[in-house]
Amino acid sequence: MKAKAVFYHAGCPICVTAEQSIANAIDPSRYDLEFVHLGEEKARVAEAESVGVKSVPALLIDDTPFHINFGASISDLK
Amino acid sequence: MKAKAVFYHAGCPICVTAEQSIANAIDPSRYDLEFVHLGEEKARVAEAESVGVKSVPALLIDDTPFHINFGASISDLK
Numbered sequence: 001m002k003a004k005a006v007f008y009h010a011g012c013p014i015c016v017t018a019e020q021s022i023a024n025a026i027d028p029s030r031y032d033l034e035f036v037h038l039g040e041e042k043a044r045v046a047e048a049e050s051v052g053v054k055s056v057p058a059l060l061i062d063d064t065p066f067h068i069n070f071g072a073s074i075s076d077l078k
Numbered sequence: 079m080k081a082k083a084v085f086y087h088a089g090c091p092i093c094v095t096a097e098q099s100i101a102n103a104i105d106p107s108r109y110d111l112e113f114v115h116l117g118e119e120k121a122r123v124a125e126a127e128s129v130g131v132k133s134v135p136a137l138l139i140d141d142t143p144f145h146i147n148f149g150a151s152i153s154d155l156k
Contacts, residue, residue: 005103017142018144020140021139021140021142021144022100022137022139022144025083025104025105025108025109025139026103026104026105027103027104027105027106027107028105029105030103031103059100061099061100061103062098062099064095064099066096066099066100066146066147067146067147068144068145068146069144069145
């Protein structure tokens with residue numbers, strides 16, 4: 001069974017770069033990766049915060065949030 | 079041909095977590111990932127800086143440095 005991973009972003013340039021490089025490099029045979037645009041899916045901002053996401057882009061993997069460079073603070077997406 | 083990627087770290091707890099989750103999730107069929115411990119390989123600190131690494135853990139992929147959370151500043155590893 002594949003593990004679930006979530007890439008939270010907001011469409012910012014730094015987010016796009018991280019998506020194209022890191023998110024797309026994740027092994028699709030082991031991870032089921034979901035892409036969530038927090039600017040468009042405001043309802044999921046609270047979910048992201050609840051798992052520890054403080055800024056985007058961030059990759060939630062193995063239930064741990066990893067902030068990748070810095071595009072925008074999650075507080076600016078509310 | 080596989081693309082080259084480098085995971086720079088310093089053995090710190092945050093580095094280890096990032097290595098176990100993100101670095102190990104990188105698709106090995108597409109990327110040839112090298113692990114560099116900058117605390118033990120001081121000679122490569124300059125190399126890391128030259129490609130834009132400012133802190134560890136960091137993943138260099140597609141010639142772009144991605145800083146993952148924050149373990150230590152590269153200036154503290156010299």
